[in-house]
Amino acid sequence: MQRLRWLHQFIGLSCLSIASLSVAGEDIQVIKMTPKQSQEDVSHDYLVKLVSRSTEIAEEHFGPSRIEFMPIMLSQGRVLQLLGIGGVLDLVSSAPTSEREASFLSVKVPIFMGLLGYRMMIISPEKRMEFEEITxxxxxxxxxxxxxxAWPDADILEDSGYKVFRVDKFEQMFEELHDGGCDYFPRGITEGYGELEYxxxxxxEKPLAKFDSVLIHYQVPLMFYTSHNNFELAAKIQYGMERMVENGELEALLKTHPVTQSAFPLSKWKNSKIYSVPNNRLPKSVPTFKKELWLELNTQP
Structure with a gap:
């Protein structure tokens, strides 16, 4: 109740803030994003840089922007509900589902160019031998x-017979690995190494380890979502990200950002074994046919 009461107060303050900007005649668009899920969420900086650069590219046609953050982080399910409240939250990154595609407006460019679907594993060091014996x-x-x-990944894995332990908080994943609640935490090759290092x-005193001799792969992009009322913001980011794909900036950002650079060169995965998992829940609206938006690994079958 205390968190909800505080959130209601925050909504009121946000609306007042927007009104004062309007009265002052300021024409800079404020883009409200979520803060980090936790201190381990080092991918957050990549998302911020991507939004900043894409809107900078689009500024000539759509006007200037600046990014601000919600002061608290809620679970993904609750965060998505805030997109329709003006001035509280404008942009969320999420894996697409049919419900999300219907309820919100998505930017149809995969944030990690499809590499998020290739999953390495964060494990307890005590379980390394068990994982090394997987054939x-x-x-x-x-x-x-x-x-x-609320992650679509959990449903995708369960659909194919994988055992899944669901938790609400991101940082809880790491604790469950130590406590035995789960054996591994699948993370995209563009994010897992940075999170593990951090x-x-x-x-x-209680480090975790990587295991990437075996990868799980399912086609699941991360995309930006906003409300249907915020179509200009979606168009702005879409325009900027498409230009970044065309001129090579998006791939260059992946190759150079501290969080994602460990996935490259992609040839490093040629000796890894990959288990492909179908994603029958992927909405038809996801542009899988646009090959220029997706990067692929060449791994063992």
């Missing part, structure tokens, strides 16, 4: 993956 997908399915309660720096 079949059935062995992996007998282990338990940690996933977010976690181990902050928790040297």
């Amino acid at each position: 079949s997908e059935d062995q992996l399915k007998n282990l338990v993956a940690c996933q977010g309660t 976690y181990n720096e902050k928790n040297p």
Whole structure:
């Protein structure tokens, strides 16, 4: 109740803030984004840089912008509900579902150019030998993956017979690996290494480990969502991101950002084994046919 009461107060202050900007005649568009999910959420900086650069490219046609952040972080399910409240939240990154595509307006460019669907695993060091002995997908399915309660990934994995343990908070994933609630935490190759490095720096007394000799792959992009009323913002980011794909800036950002650069060069994965998982829940509206938007790994079958 206290959090909800505070949130109602925050909504009121946000609306007052927007009104004062309007009265003052300021024409800079304020884009409200979520803060980090936790200190381990080092991918947040990549998202911010991508929004900043794409809107900068689009500024000539859509006008200037600046980014601000909500002062608190809620679960993904609750955060999405805030998109329709003017001045509180304008932009969320999320994996697409049919419900989200109907309820919100998406920017049809995959944020990580499809590499998010290639999943390495964060594990407890004590389980390394068990993972090294995996020679079949059935062995992996007998282990338990940690996933977010509202993440589409959890449904995708369960559809194919994977065991999933769902938790509400991002930082709880790391604790469950230590406590035995789950055996591995699948993370995109564009995000997992940075998150693991940050976690181990902050928790040297109980480090976790990477396992990437085996990858799980399912086609699931991360995309930006806004409300249907905020169509100009969606158009602005879409325009900027499409230009970044065309001129190579988006791939260059992936190759150079501290969080995502560990995925490159993509040839480093040629000796990894990959287990492909179908994503029958991927909405038809996701532009999988636009090959220029997607990067792929060449790995062992």
